[in-house]
Amino acid sequence: MPSPPPAESRELFGASLPVSTQCRQLVHEQVRLLYERLWQPVLASVLGACLLVAAMWPLLPATLLIGWLVVLVFVSSGRLGLAWYYHRQPASRRHQRCWLRRFAWGAGIAGAVWGAAGLLMFTMEHQGQLAALTIVLTGVAAGGMTTLSSVWWVAPVFILPALLPLLGQLLFQGSPFSWLLSAMVVLFLGLLLTVSRRLHHIISDNIALRLAVTSRESQLRESESRYRAIFRHTPLGVMHFDGEGRVVDFNEKCLEILGTTWERLQGFNLLEQAEDKRVSGAVRQALVSGTGYYEGTYRAILSGKQTPLRAFYNALRNEAGEIVGGVALIEDFTERKRAEETIHRQAYFDPLTELPNRRLLIETLASTIRDRRDDGRLGLVMFLDLDRFKMINDSLGHSVGDELLRQLSKRLLVCMRDGDMAARLSGDEFVVLVPALSGDREAELVRAEQMARELLSSLRKVYDLAGQRISVTPSIGYTLFPLTVDEDVGDVLRHADTAMYQAKVKGRAQVCGYEPSMQTQITWRLEMEQALRSALTEDQLFAQYQPQLDQNGRIFGVEALMRWQHPVHGWISPEVFIAIAEESDLIVELETWMLDSCCELLARLPAEMLPRLSVNISVRHFTQPGFVEGVTWVLGTHGIDPSRLTIELTESIMIDGLGEAVDRMHQLKRLGLNLALDDFGTGFSSLTYLKCLPLDELKIDRSFVSDLDSDSNDAAIVETILAMAQHLGIEVVAEGVENEAQLDFLLARGCRRFQGYHFHRPMAIELLEQLLSRSQESAGSGQITD
Structure with a gap:
């Protein structure tokens, strides 16, 4: 060999x-x-x-x-x-x-x-x-x-x-x-x-x-061929220059980015003719030390075109190691800047009013509180809520209500001084932040009252809405901050909210400043909280169930809804007692009881009769250290299949920390549970963070569904949510379906799961079992009907 x-x-x-x-x-x-x-x-x-x-x-x-x-x-x-x-x-x-x-x-x-x-x-x-x-x-x-x-x-x-x-x-x-x-x-x-x-x-x-x-x-020819292919077709601009800084070669992308022609750029001296001295400095640095960098909005001297870009300059050496020229890689930031601005706007601004949203307000207010604590000055927060706004929505439609909010936002901006912020907190609630006042509390209280009344006067003027002249008044509560050394964002907003509530109590269209002695609302909430604790032990709380149907009319799941009948006050709205419970640890006890009741029902009814049951979990309960362990225990106690239970969460779980929320959701997924995002589209971070969450289902909020047939904005939002969910492989349930027109619209856009009064109202367990029995007997008998 x-x-x-x-x-x-x-x-x-x-x-x-x-x-x-x-x-x-x-x-x-x-x-x-x-x-x-x-x-x-x-x-x-x-x-x-x-x-x-x-x-x-x-x-x-x-x-x-x-x-x-x-x-x-x-x-x-x-x-x-x-x-x-x-x-x-x-x-x-x-x-x-x-x-x-x-x-x-x-x-x-x-x-x-x-x-x-x-x-x-x-x-x-x-x-x-x-x-x-x-x-x-x-x-x-x-x-x-x-x-x-x-x-x-x-x-x-x-x-x-x-x-x-x-x-x-x-x-x-x-x-x-x-x-x-x-x-x-x-x-x-x-x-x-x-x-x-x-x-x-x-x-x-x-x-x-x-x-x-x-x-x-052969390798040299292949390498040169590869380089030429990259040189011609790369999405980056490529430019060669000699040891004197003169441009000797470039690709078409470079001409496109700089907005010039071959004749103008050929021979251009980057060291002497570049208008931006940062460019000549980066080229000189590359020719001396081997590398240079530029980032900014570059104005081309030849064409005058201004382009946000960055450029990497690298030296070229001969066999002796001497620098004989260089090459520049140029990246156009125009689309990236535009995308960043779009993402930032979606994350920090309200799409309807274009005002800062809750997230930006909270971040700005937190920073302002720290600054005022350091410099000893005061800041002002005014909390606005429109009086009888729901009546306008119900009587004139959501499109008119949306236009009202847009016009009110513009008036707010006109009233703002440099440095002030007006934000839409949610619905018809707005917050005005005046970040810097003097340190004289008595003088600033008088000034705050005057500013609030001027704002009230401006906002209560008649609005022209689709040819109708409508007078809408806000109730305004305000508070100076910081009141105490440990006051945080939640405290400031709560004080302003309490003052606004007192303004409504005084007769609406009023201004009220927060006072530490203002205990009426707090006392009422404490009384309700104690009554709620008693309700849990005295069986005043019970669950009602609202079926969820697919496009064929089959019941594929049921949502459990908590109800409270007070022995004196009668029915208490869930919006009232849930809000009170969420401000204390009571929400954890209530939802633990609800979760146990749901698992007991799943264990009693066969999967063929009740395939899936959904239960709402608040952010306060979800973030408890032992939440996952508690869910594991109740599943094991009743011996049910975890895939029959769906945990419904709201977007507020991401306020305190997205990473921790995602980790906890993955733990629940490993148990075999289904996860749904409730009231989707009403939060501040839906589109930004949705792809990070291990979700099985989105629930379109009823506020978007209720005016599908009359509000093009709501229709566009629903279409976007359906398309996005389909792209991500997530099921969608439309809540609040109340008529055939809404159902037809949703079916035409690919929605296949529904919930609302058009099908069934929330019902007691006995009625649910009868309905499930009838549904099982007639399974597969037809399409959705009223």
């Missing part, structure tokens, strides 16, 4: 090819040389054979000489035929190892035929003929050495069989003359083998050098 290429040959290849590939290519070239040069030594050997036969013709029988010559010609013809067959083969077959073995066999047989001449034609009596024999054999051996050394061991295969018989004959004679000749043959043989080995290394190095050059040229 051929040996691997010597170290010198491997160095010639460099690191461009693996060692195994280098060996194969080198061997293939060595074998190719053997076959390409074969006709020359074969022809020479046949001519030498003819001369040797002529020299021996007077001494030896003619039949012997002719017979030997015929054998030699036959072997030579066979070798030439093998070479001809080799060259006729495709390149892939010529690379097979069998060709080297075949050649070696031919060389060995040819050498043996010449060795036979050393035996058959040897004569000591005729020294002239002996000398001719010796000269011809050594010459043939020398010729084999020069033509067979590309593979180091093939030359000895031919040389040794050719000379060893002659050497043996000379040694066998035992005369001084024969010993002298034998010594000369031995020296010549050693010289041939040594030179053959040396010649083999030279040939191998030459082959390796040629292959390396070919490989590197």
